[in-house]
Amino acid sequence: MKTRPLLSETMAAHGVSRRTFMKYCATLASVMALPPALAPRIAQALERARRPSVIWLSFQECTGCTESITRSHAPTIEEMIFNTISLDYQDTLQAAAGHQAEAARHQAMKENYGKYLVVVEGSIPVANPAYSCFAGRSNLDVLKETAAGAAAIVTVGTCAAYGGIPHAMPNPTGARAVSDIITDKPIINVPGCPPIPVVMTGVLAHFLTFGVPELDDLGRPKAFYGDVIHDRCYRRPFYDKGLFAETFDDEGARAGWCLYKLGCKGPTTHSVCATVKWNGGVSFPIQSGHPCLGCTQPDFWDGGGFYKPLSVPTGDYRALAAGGVGVGAVVGAAGALVGRGVKAEAARKHETVDAHDLEKPS
Amino acid sequence: MNPAFTLFMWARGPAFDVALAIFAAGITLRLVEMVVLGRKTDLAPAKGHPIRQGLATIFTRSIPRPGLVRFAPGTYLGGYVFHLGFFAAFLLFAPHIALIRDALGLSWPAANRAIVESATALAVVAAIILFFSRVMDPVRRALTGFEDYLVLLLSVLPLVTGYVAANKLFGNPEMMLAVHVLSVDALLIVFPFTKLMHSVSFVFSRYYNGAIQGRKGAES
Numbered sequence A: 001m002k003t004r005p006l007l008s009e010t011m012a013a014h015g016v017s018r019r020t021f022m023k024y025c026a027t028l029a030s031v032m033a034l035p036p037a038l039a040p041r042i043a044q045a046l047e048r049a050r051r052p053s054v055i056w057l058s059f060q061e062c063t064g065c066t067e068s069i070t071r072s073h074a075p076t077i078e079e080m081i082f083n084t085i086s087l088d089y090q091d092t093l094q095a096a097a098g099h100q101a102e103a104a105r106h107q108a109m110k111e112n113y114g115k116y117l118v119v120v121e122g123s124i125p126v127a128n129p130a131y132s133c134f135a136g137r138s139n140l141d142v143l144k145e146t147a148a149g150a151a152a153i154v155t156v157g158t159c160a161a162y163g164g165i166p167h168a169m170p171n172p173t174g175a176r177a178v179s180d181i182i183t184d185k186p187i188i189n190v191p192g193c194p195p196i197p198v199v200m201t202g203v204l205a206h207f208l209t210f211g212v213p214e215l216d217d218l219g220r221p222k223a224f225y226g227d228v229i230h231d232r233c234y235r236r237p238f239y240d241k242g243l244f245a246e247t248f249d250d251e252g253a254r255a256g257w258c259l260y261k262l263g264c265k266g267p268t269t270h271s272v273c274a275t276v277k278w279n280g281g282v283s284f285p286i287q288s289g290h291p292c293l294g295c296t297q298p299d300f301w302d303g304g305g306f307y308k309p310l311s312v313p314t315g316d317y318r319a320l321a322a323g324g325v326g327v328g329a330v331v332g333a334a335g336a337l338v339g340r341g342v343k344a345e346a347a348r349k350h351e352t353v354d355a356h357d358l359e360k361p362s
Numbered sequence B: 001m002n003p004a005f006t007l008f009m010w011a012r013g014p015a016f017d018v019a020l021a022i023f024a025a026g027i028t029l030r031l032v033e034m035v036v037l038g039r040k041t042d043l044a045p046a047k048g049h050p051i052r053q054g055l056a057t058i059f060t061r062s063i064p065r066p067g068l069v070r071f072a073p074g075t076y077l078g079g080y081v082f083h084l085g086f087f088a089a090f091l092l093f094a095p096h097i098a099l100i101r102d103a104l105g106l107s108w109p110a111a112n113r114a115i116v117e118s119a120t121a122l123a124v125v126a127a128i129i130l131f132f133s134r135v136m137d138p139v140r141r142a143l144t145g146f147e148d149y150l151v152l153l154l155s156v157l158p159l160v161t162g163y164v165a166a167n168k169l170f171g172n173p174e175m176m177l178a179v180h181v182l183s184v185d186a187l188l189i190v191f192p193f194t195k196l197m198h199s200v201s202f203v204f205s206r207y208y209n210g211a212i213q214g215r216k217g218a219e220s
């Protein structure tokens, strides 16, 4: 195995000052919800870490996650961390293609067997593997082969974590999440469509410094996915006061009121969007006036509609209720008529009895 | 993949559809039955004003008779607080208004959280008082059957589960919402076939009571 430079060496080569680096570690500590006292430990661990080999597999995806991370406003400290890992295989970013690229992957696997990190972007078509292949090999094969020697797997984006849009009904490719296929390796899910860049790098930093972070029951690091957006949303006071935008251009929308009635999924969506925000902390969807789509949640595409409030039923309930009224009216009328018939019949059969009848011997 | 989400989508999807269809069919069935069965025509000349008194009784029965509140305060005050609290929580909470707007196109302003949550809490406390007033009193205990306890429980569950969901008291928010919606689905299904039907049929029973007494020239 070739000797990999330490992170500190690479940083020095990139002209990153110690001060900037310490600031970054403090930010990471706060983003990961760790006590600030741990920042020097993060720094220490990061400085000592050898550039880990990362194999980035792109399956059924739109490349939005790669875009999100690489197009974050440059040059970010996140990008710096990206430069400090050894991205040995990333078929979107690397120059090599086809068999040449495959050779690079095999070499990275061989050199770092048992130690490399696999990042997966995109879901895996299982019903018909031909939907997504590279170098003539199915995603399923490549995933299984690459995962075998991995120290851990990080799924980037909702497609890799939970199937995402390819998995949306009716799921024509039989798309599956990584965790449906690989069950014997630690998997850290970093969902989002796409995930926030700093969350991605924060997870990598956590992995480098403290190992696999504490995960929730959907495999997401609790530090980034512990709270729902609704509990951190700056529009929350309007929700609590009962003030809502009813349309996208009414007074309420202009006044920045809560977007619940426009379909906001913030109350059930776990993410740090409202606190870390996007584009270097500039804004996030709700701040720009659009309800949260719930993109860090499994099957968010099948949640009944992006603009349907969470409290609104998803089925064709009006038609069914109308049918119910019709059936009820017919059955009710029939029942009542039968009742009347029984009553009339009883009246008809009723024999009057008088005192003389009672005297008669029976 | 995410059982909480699947359950929530089932609760607000197919389960709600079926529950609402049963609710609509059941209520219509019972209303039509009441109207078609009707009542026997009373051929005796009326001494009072049956129709007027029947209509008036629909409303006057909402006001307790003098002395009765002091006689059974738990039942009366508990009853008022439960009904008002339940309807305030149901009709003034924004997510419910969003649902009504989707279903009927009607909308009104929502109340703030303090009002909705206080109404919910008061309604739950009232329901507990009503429960104890049934259990403690030997006569009422003897008159109370399984259906009464079931109905009381099913009417309180949406309030409790709604409070839990709105405040995210236990773990997964999707699961809490799923449980809340399921409790409403259950309430919708049993509604037409239990004493919960009183919330519709009270109009008929009060009218008939009033009209019968009105015909006799008696008070109602």
Ligand code: SF4
Binding pocket: A229, A230, A231, A233, A234, A235, A236, A237, A239, A257, A258, A259, A260, A264, A265, A266, A267, A286, A292
């Ligand atoms: S905009 Fe969405 S997340 Fe924010 S308070 Fe309203 S419902 Fe919650």
